[in-house]
Amino acid sequence: MKKVIIVGAGPAGVLLAHYLLRRGTQYKIEIYERRSDLQKVSLANSRTIPYGINDRGLRALRKIEGLEAAVKATCVENHGSIIYQKNKILENRSKKKYSFNTDRTSILIALLSQLTEKSDNKVEIHYDCKCTSVDFENKTLTFEKVKGTVPQNQAEFTVDYDLLIGADGARSIVRTHLLNTEFFAFQQEYASACYKTVFLSSNKEKTSKSLKPNYLNIWRIEEGITFGIVPQLDDKFIGILFFPQKPNKVVNLSTKEEVMAFFQQNLPEVAPLISEEEAEAFLKRPIGTQLRTRCDRYHYGDSVLILGDAAHAVSSSLGQGCNNAFEDVLIFDSLLDEYSDEWATALEQFTIRRRPDAYALWELDTNVIPASKTLFTEFILRESLAKMMNKLFPQFFVPPLRELLSASTVPYSDILKSYQGWISKVKNSKKKFLN
Numbered sequence: 001m002k003k004v005i006i007v008g009a010g011p012a013g014v015l016l017a018h019y020l021l022r023r024g025t026q027y028k029i030e031i032y033e034r035r036s037d038l039q040k041v042s043l044a045n046s047r048t049i050p051y052g053i054n055d056r057g058l059r060a061l062r063k064i065e066g067l068e069a070a071v072k073a074t075c076v077e078n079h080g081s082i083i084y085q086k087n088k089i090l091e092n093r094s095k096k097k098y099s100f101n102t103d104r105t106s107i108l109i110a111l112l113s114q115l116t117e118k119s120d121n122k123v124e125i126h127y128d129c130k131c132t133s134v135d136f137e138n139k140t141l142t143f144e145k146v147k148g149t150v151p152q153n154q155a156e157f158t159v160d161y162d163l164l165i166g167a168d169g170a171r172s173i174v175r176t177h178l179l180n181t182e183f184f185a186f187q188q189e190y191a192s193a194c195y196k197t198v199f200l201s202s203n204k205e206k207t208s209k210s211l212k213p214n215y216l217n218i219w220r221i222e223e224g225i226t227f228g229i230v231p232q233l234d235d236k237f238i239g240i241l242f243f244p245q246k247p248n249k250v251v252n253l254s255t256k257e258e259v260m261a262f263f264q265q266n267l268p269e270v271a272p273l274i275s276e277e278e279a280e281a282f283l284k285r286p287i288g289t290q291l292r293t294r295c296d297r298y299h300y301g302d303s304v305l306i307l308g309d310a311a312h313a314v315s316s317s318l319g320q321g322c323n324n325a326f327e328d329v330l331i332f333d334s335l336l337d338e339y340s341d342e343w344a345t346a347l348e349q350f351t352i353r354r355r356p357d358a359y360a361l362w363e364l365d366t367n368v369i370p371a372s373k374t375l376f377t378e379f380i381l382r383e384s385l386a387k388m389m390n391k392l393f394p395q396f397f398v399p400p401l402r403e404l405l406s407a408s409t410v411p412y413s414d415i416l417k418s419y420q421g422w423i424s425k426v427k428n429s430k431k432k433f434l435n
Contacts, residue, residue, distance in 0.1 A: 001028050005141060005161040007131050007174055009033035011104070012308030012325035013167030014111040017123050018064045019333045021115070026341065029123045030159070032143055034130040034168075038109055048105040049197060049316070050230035050238040052078060054406050055097065057323035060330035070110045075100035076231045081216040083380075085373075087268075090220070091380050097407040099319075101216075101230050103238060107322070131168065132156070134177040136300055139164070163343060164304045167325075170291040172310035181300055191290040191315040191366055192430070193224070193242040196250070198282045200229065200237040200273040211237075211269060221266050223371050225250060229270065239270065240316070251287070256280045290315040294362045298351045302344035307332065312358035314365040318405055324361060324412075328354065360412040364419075367426040368401060375429050382422065 004020060006013045009031045020027045053061075053075065061068040078101050080094040115123060128147040135141070141164070144156045166174025178184050211217050211229070218228045224244040229237040243250040253259050259279040263271040274282075293313040299305050308325035315321075331354060335346040370376050382400075389397040398404065401422065404415045416423065 001026060002162040003028045004163045004165065005159060006031045006165045006167055008168035009125055010167060010169060011108055011111060011322055012329060014108065014115055015060065015326055015329045016165060016167060017115055018067065019329055021119055021123060022064065031123065031125045032129040032131060033125065033127050034146060035127065037127045038105055039112055048103040050240065051102050051104055051107055051322050052099050052319035053102065054099040054323055056409050057326040059409055060326035063330065067114055070114050071107055072100060074106035074110050075102040076233060077214050078216060079214040081218060082212055083218045083220065085220045095407060096403065099406055101232065103232060131173045134174055136177065136304060139303065162303065166306035166310045167308050168310055170293055170309045170313035172306060175306050175310050178300055185296040188291060188293045191292055192244060194245055195240050195242050195288045196282060196285055198239040198241065198274065199278055200239055201275055219267055223373065227267055253283065256283060259283050292362065292365065294358060296355065298354060299347035302347065305347050305350065312361065314361055317366055318364065318368060320361060320405065357412040360416040363416055363423055364412060367423045370426045370429055372429050375426065
């Protein structure tokens, strides 16, 4: 029996544990997570962000009995999006195929509860364990407990492994140690937009007057500043305000009254849903940044793999991060099938097969929807034309770009090839805006 250590109990790491558990008794699975157990933490005290799950992610969930239903139970259907600018609707887009909105905490609890139910104690999960170092040659990891729940003199401990999976996010410790291996190329950058979340109170009377249910509502306040609200269960919403790193009207907010005034002036449809307590909390929340990463290799030797954000983190602009991570797990599982659990070949093939799509998503990530008002108008027209031409001549014209991303499992590399001209145009425009 091989001992598999998974660093990171996020969506990708937990889904991988489901898949390995399905392969029978050949693996002993242990997961180490630096955060506390979300199943025992008050939701009011947990940090969460909205997630969108589409066909790409659902396809990976379907292979585990009951998992798709468990995740969908945390979701609301996403029927499309409405984009506003200065109280005027720029676009009202309905989806041909629905996706599903949830949040990170809810989807993770669903995955964990299903794992607990199915594993019969065959998967060990250790929380509050921060990975501090990895020794690839000796196949050991060192952890330290980050809470006061440790036995005497055991704040730091070492574990060994046969197989190691780094699913520990954009700031992966496992990936950091891969930098010390030969010929490992790595690139990282921060997305140009920062963000803050706001949690909107449930108010059916006020909501029905201004916000279309089951739709992603987006406001383009000014170039570089965008606000979106994502419907959640129980008639609640999670809002995300994106803004540039440079000084602007969001960064300069300094009092609760200024926060309320900002929403009343710029987002009058949303302002009634924000309580004074939430305005105070919004002010105190740290500004979020989004780290984008890519590397040219996702494995080391015959025993180490990184996947999900640890391998290829992207921004939230297209809602692809979780779906792409789930697809990683699906593809790696298919490689274990193809090569009869011979990890050396499966790991090498994972890098070869995943790298083109990871690189393509890096290009697509922040270059689909332009900040420029003029270019955005062109984008809406292009999408409408693509939709019409695909409907009339599907054998000659591909679906609109956003439809390919949100309602298909077409490889990202193929999507990029189809829309390379537009992506290049947005990239050039963005350079001028940032300068």
